[in-house]
Amino acid sequence: MPHLLIIGGSDAGISAALRARQVNPALEVTVIVADGYANYSICGLPFWLAGETADWRDLAHRSAGEIEDQGIRLLLKRTAQAIDPTGKTVAVVDEDGRSRRMAYDKLVIATGAVPARPPIKGLEQPGVFFLRTMGDGFALQELLAVQSPTSAVVVGAGYIGLEMAEALTRRGWPVTVVEYLPSALTTLDAPLGDLVAEELRGQGVTVATGVAVQRIDPQGSHLLVSGSGGFRAQANLVLVATGVRPEARLAAAAGIETGKWGAIRVSQAMETNMSDVYAAGDCVETYHRLLERHDYLPLGSTAHRQGRIAGENGADGQALFSGTLGTQVVQVFDLVAARTGLRDAEARQANFDPLTVQTEVWDHKVYYPGAHRLYVRVTGDRRTGRLLGAQIVGHRTAEVSKRVDVFATALFNHMNVEALNDLDLSYTPPLSTPWDAVQVAAQAWMEKRAPDCRNRL
Amino acid sequence: MPHLLIIGGSDAGISAALRARQVNPALEVTVIVADGYANYSICGLPFWLAGETADWRDLAHRSAGEIEDQGIRLLLKRTAQAIDPTGKTVAVVDEDGRSRRMAYDKLVIATGAVPARPPIKGLEQPGVFFLRTMGDGFALQELLAVQSPTSAVVVGAGYIGLEMAEALTRRGWPVTVVEYLPSALTTLDAPLGDLVAEELRGQGVTVATGVAVQRIDPQGSHLLVSGSGGFRAQANLVLVATGVRPEARLAAAAGIETGKWGAIRVSQAMETNMSDVYAAGDCVETYHRLLERHDYLPLGSTAHRQGRIAGENGADGQALFSGTLGTQVVQVFDLVAARTGLRDAEARQANFDPLTVQTEVWDHKVYYPGAHRLYVRVTGDRRTGRLLGAQIVGHRTAEVSKRVDVFATALFNHMNVEALNDLDLSYTPPLSTPWDAVQVAAQAWMEKRAPDCRNRL
Numbered sequence: 001m002p003h004l005l006i007i008g009g010s011d012a013g014i015s016a017a018l019r020a021r022q023v024n025p026a027l028e029v030t031v032i033v034a035d036g037y038a039n040y041s042i043c044g045l046p047f048w049l050a051g052e053t054a055d056w057r058d059l060a061h062r063s064a065g066e067i068e069d070q071g072i073r074l075l076l077k078r079t080a081q082a083i084d085p086t087g088k089t090v091a092v093v094d095e096d097g098r099s100r101r102m103a104y105d106k107l108v109i110a111t112g113a114v115p116a117r118p119p120i121k122g123l124e125q126p127g128v129f130f131l132r133t134m135g136d137g138f139a140l141q142e143l144l145a146v147q148s149p150t151s152a153v154v155v156g157a158g159y160i161g162l163e164m165a166e167a168l169t170r171r172g173w174p175v176t177v178v179e180y181l182p183s184a185l186t187t188l189d190a191p192l193g194d195l196v197a198e199e200l201r202g203q204g205v206t207v208a209t210g211v212a213v214q215r216i217d218p219q220g221s222h223l224l225v226s227g228s229g230g231f232r233a234q235a236n237l238v239l240v241a242t243g244v245r246p247e248a249r250l251a252a253a254a255g256i257e258t259g260k261w262g263a264i265r266v267s268q269a270m271e272t273n274m275s276d277v278y279a280a281g282d283c284v285e286t287y288h289r290l291l292e293r294h295d296y297l298p299l300g301s302t303a304h305r306q307g308r309i310a311g312e313n314g315a316d317g318q319a320l321f322s323g324t325l326g327t328q329v330v331q332v333f334d335l336v337a338a339r340t341g342l343r344d345a346e347a348r349q350a351n352f353d354p355l356t357v358q359t360e361v362w363d364h365k366v367y368y369p370g371a372h373r374l375y376v377r378v379t380g381d382r383r384t385g386r387l388l389g390a391q392i393v394g395h396r397t398a399e400v401s402k403r404v405d406v407f408a409t410a411l412f413n414h415m416n417v418e419a420l421n422d423l424d425l426s427y428t429p430p431l432s433t434p435w436d437a438v439q440v441a442a443q444a445w446m447e448k449r450a451p452d453c454r455n456r457l
Numbered sequence: 458m459p460h461l462l463i464i465g466g467s468d469a470g471i472s473a474a475l476r477a478r479q480v481n482p483a484l485e486v487t488v489i490v491a492d493g494y495a496n497y498s499i500c501g502l503p504f505w506l507a508g509e510t511a512d513w514r515d516l517a518h519r520s521a522g523e524i525e526d527q528g529i530r531l532l533l534k535r536t537a538q539a540i541d542p543t544g545k546t547v548a549v550v551d552e553d554g555r556s557r558r559m560a561y562d563k564l565v566i567a568t569g570a571v572p573a574r575p576p577i578k579g580l581e582q583p584g585v586f587f588l589r590t591m592g593d594g595f596a597l598q599e600l601l602a603v604q605s606p607t608s609a610v611v612v613g614a615g616y617i618g619l620e621m622a623e624a625l626t627r628r629g630w631p632v633t634v635v636e637y638l639p640s641a642l643t644t645l646d647a648p649l650g651d652l653v654a655e656e657l658r659g660q661g662v663t664v665a666t667g668v669a670v671q672r673i674d675p676q677g678s679h680l681l682v683s684g685s686g687g688f689r690a691q692a693n694l695v696l697v698a699t700g701v702r703p704e705a706r707l708a709a710a711a712g713i714e715t716g717k718w719g720a721i722r723v724s725q726a727m728e729t730n731m732s733d734v735y736a737a738g739d740c741v742e743t744y745h746r747l748l749e750r751h752d753y754l755p756l757g758s759t760a761h762r763q764g765r766i767a768g769e770n771g772a773d774g775q776a777l778f779s780g781t782l783g784t785q786v787v788q789v790f791d792l793v794a795a796r797t798g799l800r801d802a803e804a805r806q807a808n809f810d811p812l813t814v815q816t817e818v819w820d821h822k823v824y825y826p827g828a829h830r831l832y833v834r835v836t837g838d839r840r841t842g843r844l845l846g847a848q849i850v851g852h853r854t855a856e857v858s859k860r861v862d863v864f865a866t867a868l869f870n871h872m873n874v875e876a877l878n879d880l881d882l883s884y885t886p887p888l889s890t891p892w893d894a895v896q897v898a899a900q901a902w903m904e905k906r907a908p909d910c911r912n913r914l
Binding site for chain 1: 466489498500501504505509510515516518555562616688744756758759760761762765779780781782783784785786787788795797805822823824825826854855856861862863865866867869870872876878879880881882883884886887888889891892893895903
């Protein structure tokens with residue numbers, strides 16, 4: 001019976017295992033999991049730490065039992081130490097340090113990512129946390145359980161940073177978010193990032209942007225965080241959330257090719273340069289559907305999709321990864337911020353001729369209670385009219401996320417901005433407008449591109 | 458200066474006028490409006506009658522002033538009596554019965570629809586209402602204002618019927634909904650319609666299906682509604698909401714071709730068989746993108762899109778209507794029910810080989826508070842794998858409407874069910890799952906189509 005071995009038991013690894021067994025129920029599938037938490041939703045840690053999710057066990061996408069019921073063998077608390085792609089074996093060490101070699105016919109590397117460590121002095125001391133693994137979550141929860149709320153500094157205003165700012169605020173901690181770049185949530189353009197910063201401030205969070213944190217020093221019973229421009233903040237808890245980098249050391253040591261981000265190079269079949277060795281998830285370069293080249297864009301949804309492709313091909317399938325659009329969304333208190341595709345600067349760099357137009361539109365007819373404004377930015381190519389990307393910020397009840405998904409589905413199909421008006425979208429006054437917000441934004445873009453529409457005729 | 462004349466001041470007519478002026482700011486544009494309410498959202502009447510929208514004036518998409526500011530001439534309370542397509546004139550009568558002929562270079566007919574009158578005896582008596590125009594709304598509101606709530610019967614469990622059942626319940630009226638067909642909301646398949654009926658019952662509405670209402674008789678100070686199977690209900694108010702039929706008499710009298718539903722035949726350019734005469738909205742046959750033929754599907758969103766095309770072409774443009782997918786949505790108390798594309802029976806009739814699979818999925822990760830189940834039905838072609846349609850029912854906070862729009866965007870682009878898994882959709886635990894509900898439903902469909910996936914490889 002052929003043996004598919006998978007290194008890594010998070011999103012990509014388990015998706016690969018499940019798909020492989022689905023495609024070929026006769027395949028032997030083994031997953032090596034470094035900790036005891038296979039298939040946990042680490043994206044959910046902020047909600048558990050916020051107290052919104054009561055039990056950390058609920059963070060499991062599936063229980064170990066459910067995975068094993070699919071005929072998948074889980075090897076928990078084992079670490080892959082070395083891959084021999086010639087002999088087709090992996091050296092695996094258990095908790096007690098005992099090593100053994102496991103043979104494979106096909107291998108999937110899904111070793112994920114680790115937190116980026118910014119050049120800040122003093123990251124090693126007690127009270128400074130990263131948040132990536134279940135273990136990181138437990139360590140942080142332990143502090144939150146015993147300390148009465150004093151003050152927290154979150155370094156990094158990205159998704160995890162902002163979710164943790166909210167979580168700590170909900171736990172009663174006064175929070176300062178400090179971001180190196182000039183605006184918050186720099187995955188969006190600054191005008192939209194500013195709306196998110198405004199929401200944070202409205203909820204009592206202090207937000208400092210354009211500050212390079214330089215050092216964290218002990219100061220009596222707490223820590224002093226210092227940065228550029230005279231930034232100083234006292235904290236009993238510092239959370240560093242400045243992104244991740246791929247964990248590809250195991251692959252690189254085996255001669256598997258990595259790219260400029262240090263991520264594993266893969267084809268659209270998710271195959272590495274070594275035959276019968278696939279890789280997926282946060283440890284790989286991701287094919288971008290619009291850029292038509294690889295990029296590093298670690299996201300849980302992408303990891304699931306890539307894992308599924310790797311699993312299908314690991315079971316002798318012929319699936320191809322259709323590419324990412326960088327679609328992503330975050331909820332920050334009462335706001336949701338989402339994007340898909342390219343932003344203006346990214347499009348320009350990729351030799352498009354981008355035009356970006358921001359529009360304010362209502363999520364539904366104003367005469368029905370509870371209407372909220374949506375802030376929509378549409379990026380399109382001025383020359384061809386092609387849709388390149390969209391960003392939306394709006395109230396959490398305003399269907400921001402699935403509106404970005406309408407843009408994402410249009411982008412996937414290479415639609416023009418103008419063609420968005422041809423879409424037959426659903427309308428009822430409590431939920432939308434006769435031209436949906438997506439289409440009103442498209443019309444604003446067209447108006448800006450060619451104010452005299454006769455030119456088009 | 459060329460003159461574009463438009464008959465009808467609701468969604469299609471005003472959309473045509475606005476687009477024509479946008480495309481050609483030199484064009485003279487006149488809109489003949491039968492009542493005093495140009496560009497009112499008649500879809501909003503149930504919400505005003507419910508008391509959710511305080512002022513009926515708020516139902517206007519735009520005020521008359523805003524329309525006139527675009528250089529559009531509005532002729533309120535005028536009725537078009539006859540079209541002379543040879544002489545290119547329209548006979549128009551004002552409130553006082555004075556008639557005059559207006560010349561046009563191009564004409565758009567947007568005369569809308571009127572309520573269907575089912576074969577029920579006694580529809581003419583006081584206490585029996587239809588709901589189509591602002592005037593209908595005022596008449597009903599007058600009764601609601603003076604009568605204390607006693608009992609209401611709504612005939613027809615379609616969109617307007619259910620919205621009005623909710624509205625009257627909110628006004629304190631005990632309501633019975635009676636439907637001729639075997640389930641409620643028959644724009645959806647019965648298992649989903651049953652969920653909607655269950656919601657209505659949970660909110661105190663009596664629902665009777667499979668009942669043909671035969672007569673409405675006066676009985677003392679109220680009405681007695683009688684129907685098949687011994688159905689009898691007392692009511693002080695009967696609302697008849699059994700759909701609409703196209704108002705195309707004016708066009709037909711001028712020799713303009715109509716089709717089997719009595720609706721005006723138009724090309725994808727929204728042109729009738731008479732040159733320089735266009736038509737749009739609820740009075741026309743609508744091109745269906747999947748059926749590749751015309752159908753009668755009167756919807757506000759479609760009227761807007763068709764009006765825009767007619768207006769662009771009325772201004773010498775060359776736009777084509779890309780077709781409807783029948784996308785529609787309704788909110789009924791705490792539920793939202795939406796659909797796009799073809800249902801199983803419709804697909805079979807159109808010579809597809811349909812397979813429909815119903816799945817229950819969560820709208821977001823269950824570990825985050827407020828997760829709701831979505832009931833998703835996906836219809837696809839068994840032979841080709843092509844996506845043909847989708848229906849969703851779920852909680853009003855579960856982004857049902859925009860999830861159906863993701864399906865609608867996929868349908869527009871002729872995607873296969875399987876390709877839905879390739880979409881890069883947004884994910885964050887409070888709003889979605891790593892495979893969005895749309896994709897989980899697609900996977901369930903694929904599993905049912907070919908349980909042994911190896912066949913596909």
